[in-house]
Amino acid sequence: MRRLLTIARALRACAKTLALLMGGIGVAAAQDARVETQRVEDTPRIETLRLTGSVSAPRTSQLSSAEAGQVASLDVALGDRVSQGERLMALDSREAELERQRAQANIDQARADRDDARQRLNEANQLSAQQNIAASEQRRRQNSLAAAEALLDARQTEYALWELRISRHTITAPFDALITQRDSELGEWVTPGDTLMTLVDIDALRLDFPVPFSAYGRMDDATLEIRLEGDTRWYAARPQARVPQDATSRQFLLRAEPAEALSLLPGMALEGRLLLEGETGPSVPRDALIRRPDGSVSVWLARQEDDAWRAYEQRVEIGSGHEGNVAILDGIEVGDRVIVVGNERLEEGQTLSLIDDD
Template sequence: MVRQLVALAGLWCFALPQVQAQDRPGVELAPVETSDIISEVSLNGTVNALRTSELSTAVAGLVEDVRVETGDRVARGDLLVGLDDEQAEFELASARAEASEALARLEEAQRRLAEARSVGAGRNIAATEVSARESEVAATEAALARLRAEEKRRQVVLDRHRIEAPFDGVVSDRISDLGEWVTPGDQLLTLVDTTNLRLDFRVPQDYYQRITDDSRLLVQARGADQKPVPVTIESLVPVSDPQARTFLIRATAPEDLNVLPGMAVQATLRVSTGERGLTVSRDAINRYPDGRITVWIAEAVDEDLYEVREKRVEVGSGFDNRMEILSGLEGDEEVVIRGNESLEEGARVRLAERGSR
């Protein structure tokens, strides 16, 4: 009996540390890092179409055919508006007939010249006659060239009675209607390219010199419930608005950003300050009503056992889920980023997970 009690006591003593370890709160740790300090600025911008055309006519005429309505999507080359082209067709047919007539005269002149040359000048035909026939061929060739040019001009005039889409897009406004007389320069409709969109933002001039190829721009549609999407800064316009002291940056809208021309967008611009400093995860920061800001530092006691102590810190700017630490840390510590809600000074905790940041 005594032996059994001794054995049970030994087992209890052996298991007690394991039970105590399991009862200790589990925390996740992450190292304090030295990294580039990033400055963030919030921007408001607008979605603009790369191409917006107010289509007009190059010839005067009566609107005879209207193929589109506001909101219709069209492809390049689609007929949008047609003008009455009956007279233009007749004029083209007349020009073609005149060109055909001139071609026939040229062929006859060339035949007569070849005949004169085959006989030979000075024998049965005068040399002046050969020269005259050569001049006739040259004049007829020139007349044919002029009439063919006129035929092409008439073809161009006829084609201009068709107003076609210069690119894929959406008809945002249609002004002309059937039966209206239009003249060159009159606006008929507006076509907007909705596939090639640009995001335009005005940035404070203080950031101009700090924007580099490594700068990041995160964009989301205003009021949209979606995560910010990283976009590429396409151009940086080196001209400042003298009134607002801002300059323009333009980015290409990615396909996964669901926006349309004219919509408002908001963005966060991240640029390097050119400095390096200590940073920790935002989750490591504890803020108190009295203004104190602290982090919990974990120091290893055993392989998976740590002792924590609270350290007051001064923070700087925040960026990319990180916070800059201005004072209070040395840089070689590990801080608690999960499970730090109810820790006590000097408490011992077990490692549940180790974070990389």
């Protein structure tokens, strides 16, 4: 009996404790939930189009020689930075030098013949004034001078040709660039058309992205941002050209350049996002969204009833997001007051205390 009385007292104590706890819960539930809200505004809807691209070098030059010859000097190595006009390599030009010397000697001979013909014509002109020479002899000497002058011109052209051929034995950089490949070695015999080395202008790189044709007509107001592989920061880029490609790909090439200096190399992979402006409509901060296990999405709205604010859950259909805001395609209207802070544990119809009550 004594044991039964002890058990009964224990049960009564537990009941009192449970009643106190339930009363406390009821008081907590009766308290207003403190929340922060925001008016839904009519804002431009930004569609984000994800892109995958790469870095390319529009100025890439595979150098070759216009003359055949043996490589006499190599002045640069793989990976060197070179400036426009800087000597890269030279071919053996000794044979061409000898031909230029012969051409110079021919010029000297032709100039002497021209001077002799001019002197003979001057003498004929003086004799003609004294009527001591026939007109036919005077014409013959005029023709001899003309022939001598023509031969001198030919010899000078021949000399200029050898000057040009000698200059072609030296390969120079056509622009500021990086040596990315060298295909010739000292002492090697090269012929015209052989690739000697490859230069890439890494200071004028371009960003290439294939983009669906559906975005072609919306590019005028589009914004492009890029992110390097492994980086978390987005960088602004300036679109430069839109180049249609093969119609079967249903894409066009978007070529852009970075808006700020970045450490880029040809062939690097890039991630891009193209921000396309669309029609205006309601949007809410991402923090206002409640995602349910069944895949549905809802927001909590604050509505005023009988001088009190109450919480009501509203399912919504969402669109694309940008900079922390998400477009709402259906479910709410502009002017609604959506709860953005304190929406984790609300109940339908629960009274609210608005932090930002205006």
